[in-house]
Every structure is written in C-alpha cells, then in structure tokens.
Amino acid sequence: MIKVCKFGGTSMADGITMLRVKSIIESDPARRYVVVSAPGKRFGGDIKVTDLLYETYDNVVVSGETGAAFEKICERFRGIVSELKLDLDIDSILAETGEAIVKEASPDFCASRGEYLSGRVMAALLDVPFIDARDVVKFGPDGKLDNARTYALLAEALKGKKRALVTGFYGEDANGRVKTFSRGGSDISGAIVARAAGADLYENWTDVSGFLACDPRIVENPVPIRSLSYKELRELSYMGANVLHSESIFPVREADIPIRIKNTFRPEDKGTDILPTSRYTYSGRRVTGIAGKKNFTVIFLEKSLMNEEIGFTYRTLAVFMKHGISFEHIPTGIDTMSFVIDSAELKGGLLEEMCDEIRDAVKPDSLRVINDIALIAVVGHGMTRSVGVSARLFEAIARAGVNVRMIDQGSSELNIIVGVDNENYERTLKAVYEEFFD
Numbered sequence: 001m002i003k004v005c006k007f008g009g010t011s012m013a014d015g016i017t018m019l020r021v022k023s024i025i026e027s028d029p030a031r032r033y034v035v036v037s038a039p040g041k042r043f044g045g046d047i048k049v050t051d052l053l054y055e056t057y058d059n060v061v062v063s064g065e066t067g068a069a070f071e072k073i074c075e076r077f078r079g080i081v082s083e084l085k086l087d088l089d090i091d092s093i094l095a096e097t098g099e100a101i102v103k104e105a106s107p108d109f110c111a112s113r114g115e116y117l118s119g120r121v122m123a124a125l126l127d128v129p130f131i132d133a134r135d136v137v138k139f140g141p142d143g144k145l146d147n148a149r150t151y152a153l154l155a156e157a158l159k160g161k162k163r164a165l166v167t168g169f170y171g172e173d174a175n176g177r178v179k180t181f182s183r184g185g186s187d188i189s190g191a192i193v194a195r196a197a198g199a200d201l202y203e204n205w206t207d208v209s210g211f212l213a214c215d216p217r218i219v220e221n222p223v224p225i226r227s228l229s230y231k232e233l234r235e236l237s238y239m240g241a242n243v244l245h246s247e248s249i250f251p252v253r254e255a256d257i258p259i260r261i262k263n264t265f266r267p268e269d270k271g272t273d274i275l276p277t278s279r280y281t282y283s284g285r286r287v288t289g290i291a292g293k294k295n296f297t298v299i300f301l302e303k304s305l306m307n308e309e310i311g312f313t314y315r316t317l318a319v320f321m322k323h324g325i326s327f328e329h330i331p332t333g334i335d336t337m338s339f340v341i342d343s344a345e346l347k348g349g350l351l352e353e354m355c356d357e358i359r360d361a362v363k364p365d366s367l368r369v370i371n372d373i374a375l376i377a378v379v380g381h382g383m384t385r386s387v388g389v390s391a392r393l394f395e396a397i398a399r400a401g402v403n404v405r406m407i408d409q410g411s412s413e414l415n416i417i418v419g420v421d422n423e424n425y426e427r428t429l430k431a432v433y434e435e436f437f438d
C-alpha cells in the first residue's frame with residue numbers, strides 16, 4: 001500500500017503544525033511520499049508566505065533588492081527551525097535563496113521559494129530525502145505538463161526510497177526556468193506524485209474535515225460530503241470550492257487513484273473520499289454540493305432567426321480566440337446567446353474592443369453587457385433525471401428576494417448554474433443551502 005500525502009499551507013504554518021504533520025506521516029508506514037505547500041496563515045490577518053514572495057518580487061523589480069517582505073519570510077523560517085530545534089543551516093539557505101531571487105528575477109521563481117524552503121525544513125524534520133520539483137516536474141514548450149517526462153523522472157527519483165519529500169506548486173519549463181502552477185497548485189503536484197508513485201491513495205491534508213456541502217466562510221457549519229465523484233469534484237472546485245484545485249483530478253483520474261481530503265487538526269475525522277465516477281455510490285441526496293464565485297461579465301446577444309444562421313456562434317467565438325479569452329458558459333435561447341466570462345480577463349478596454357468586433361462579425365439586433373455577476377452551481381449526480389430540483393432551487397432563490405439574471409444547465413444534468421448580482425451572492429448561497437441541506 002502506498003499513500004501520497006499533500007499538506008497545505010495551514011498544515012505547514014509553524015513548528016507546532018509541522019510536528020503534527022510529522023506524527024501523521026509516521027503513524028502510517030504507507031504514507032511514503034510527502035508533498036508540501038509553503039507556510040500559510042497562522043491566524044486571521046496573517047500573510048501567506050507565497051503572498052509575501054510575490055511582494056518580494058515587486059520589491060526586486062522596483063529596487064533590485066528583496067526588501068522587507070523577504071525579511072519577514074526569513075524571520076518566519078528562522079522561528080520555525082529554532083522552534084523545532086533542527087540541525088539545519090537555515091541562515092545559509094535563506095541567504096542563497098535571497099541571492100537567487102535577485103538573480104533569476106522572475107515571479108514564478110520567486111513564488112516557488114515558499115515550497116522550496118518549507119520542503120527543506122520538512123525533509124530535515126522527517127529525516128527523509130528532499131526532491132526538488134524543478135528536477136522532476138517538467139513542462140513542455142506549450143506550457144503544459146510534460147506527462148511522460150515528469151512521470152518517468154519522478155518514478156526514477158522515488159525508486160527504492162522508503163520515504164521522500166517532494167516540493168509542491170512548481171516545476172521547470174522547456175527553457176530551464178522555474179514555472180509554477182496557478183494558485184493552490186500544490187494540490188496538482190500531490191496528484192502528479194501520486195500518479196508517478198502508482199499510489200493506492202492520494203491523501204490531501206488541509207484545515208477542514210473534508211469537502212463540505214458549501215463554502216464554510218459563508219454558510220455556518222455546512223455538512224461534510226462523505227464521498228464525491230471526480231466529475232462532481234471538478235464541477236464544485238472549478239466553481240469556487242477551492243479546498244482542492246480543480247485540475248488535481250487529471251493526473252489521478254487516468255490511474256483510478258482515489259483522493260481523500262483529511263483534516264490535519266482532526267486526523268480522526270473521516271474526511272471526504274473522491275472516487276472514480278464508476279466506483280462512486282449515490283448518497284441518496286439529490287444535491288451533493290453547492291459552490292460559487294463572484295465577478296463575471298455576461299455579453300448578451302439577441303438576433304431574430306439566430307437559430308437558422310449558420311456560423312453565428314463560430315464567428316462570435318473567433319473574436320474570443322483572436323484575443324485569447326476563454327469563456328465559462330454559453331447559455332442559449334432560440335434567438336439569444338450569452339457568453340459568461342471571468343471579469344478579470346477583460347481589463348484595459350478589452351471588453352469594449354471585443355463587443356465592437358462581435359457587432360461587426362454577427363450584426364446582432366442587440367448586444368448588452370451585464371457586469372458584476374456571481375455564479376452559483378448546484379451539483380450532484382442525484383439531480384440527473386430527477387424531477388423537482390430546479391423548481392425547489394428557483395423557489396428558494398425567489399423566497400430570498402433575489403432576481404435570477406441567468407440560468408445554465410450542463411448537458412450532463414450534473415449541475416445547474418444560476419447567475420445573480422454580485423451583491424446577492426452570499427444571500428443566495430445561504431438560501432440554496434438551506435433548501436437542500438437544512
């Protein structure tokens with residue numbers, strides 16, 4: 001039995017949490033390979049090491065020096081090493097890291113140093129070999145993970161080692177420079193190591209007792225989900241349930257490796273099992289979970305007989321392609337079509353430019369832009385072919401006095417997505433949760 005364990009930022013926050021991590025690993029001989037994040041927040045208002053590193057990069061750009069943000073990071077690591085009474089020359093490691101940050105002067109290299117440093121400390125604490133992800137996680141010239149090379153290098157690096165530690169969040173690109181995943185990406189690193197090690201289980205250790213039916217920062221004490229399918233996970237995490245990065249399933253899915261979300265601070269709690277869709281057993285609930293995100297822009301097009309106009313969607317999407325913009329959803333009617341886009345992608349006059357080009361390309365009767373939209377996704381295999389879920393959903397939203405701005409249902413019937421004004425986001429999420437779970 002091989003388990004790969006990934007520990008997130010709160011599990012790596014200070015010396016005491018690192019000792020907890022050590023005891024979790026050592027309590028089970030199957031927990032052979034460990035992936036770590038950078039130290040996260042120790043208390044509300046604290047700053048994650050990764051955020052301090054992005055600040056450090058800004059300092060380097062402005063002044064050529066790592067500055068106060070890096071000094072805070074150094075203090076944190078010196079504190080951890082002295083708390084753990086480790087025989088590790090952290091001063092030299094920090095000095096070398098500071099010099100490398102100035103020399104490489106890249107945001108990805110700088111951001112990756114949190115995982116590098118916490119990996120060095122944790123490998124010393126566990127007394128296991130340290131594997132730098134730069135040497136084993138490789139991206140191709142297209143910027144995507146080079147699967148074949150990565151799995152071969154990692155398998156070779158892990159071979160014959162009883163235990164080992166691999167740093168999360170980053171790898172190396174085709175030009176030999178450090179490249180990170182998107183934020184929260186150590187979850188993906190954990191999945192890659194699980195796949196390369198041929199693990200039986202990928203344990204993802206965090207600060208909540210599993211995947212909860214709704215965001216605990218908005219709904220008080222949501223019920224835990226005992227088991228989820230890969231597909232449900234992908235829908236929920238993509239739509240904002242950021243307890244696990246939405247791309248984490250890809251490496252493990254092909255090898256049918258289950259993921260288990262566990263709480264470092266309550267290891268006895270069962271947590272959530274995320275299973276291949278074929279092995280997943282229906283919980284009996286119509287809705288498995290609810291998630292959501294704010295700040296979307298909708299471009300709404302209307303044109304009589306749009307349905308008969310061959311190439312309408314194609315010509316509109318050509319505008320998106322030209323600007324390299326991806327869309328989240330395209331809800332359609334007979335003569336209407338909406339494009340839902342993450343507002344962060346449309347900065348600096350791009351929205352206006354694209355709207356002009358779409359007007360030219362497809363001559364709609366009307367084109368409207370709706371800003372500040374939040375999306376809420378209700379997800380569950382139990383919704384498939386079951387009558388009444390959408391009626392209950394829309395009744396609950398109406399009872400909360402919220403106007404629905406947009407509706408989209410995926411063709412798999414695995415989700416219903418509702419758009420509301422940003423300001424109604426929290427209220428809607430609570431109302432929907434109460435309808436299906438309270």
Ligand code: ADP
Pocket residue numbers: 007008009010011037040184205206207208210211212213214215216217240241242243244
């Ligand atoms: P880590 O640092 O361990 O990777 P994250 O902060 O990335 O942890 O993810 C855990 C956090 O995700 C929780 O503390 C919680 O606030 C948040 N979260 C959002 N949605 C959910 C959900 N549906 N279930 C559990 N946690 C959620």
Ligand code: ASP
Pocket residue numbers: 008009037038048050051114168169182183184185186187
């Ligand atoms: N440290 C990185 C971040 O804060 C990656 C991670 O924690 O997964 O996004």
Ligand code: MG
Pocket residue numbers: 008009184187242243244245
């Ligand atoms: Mg995370």
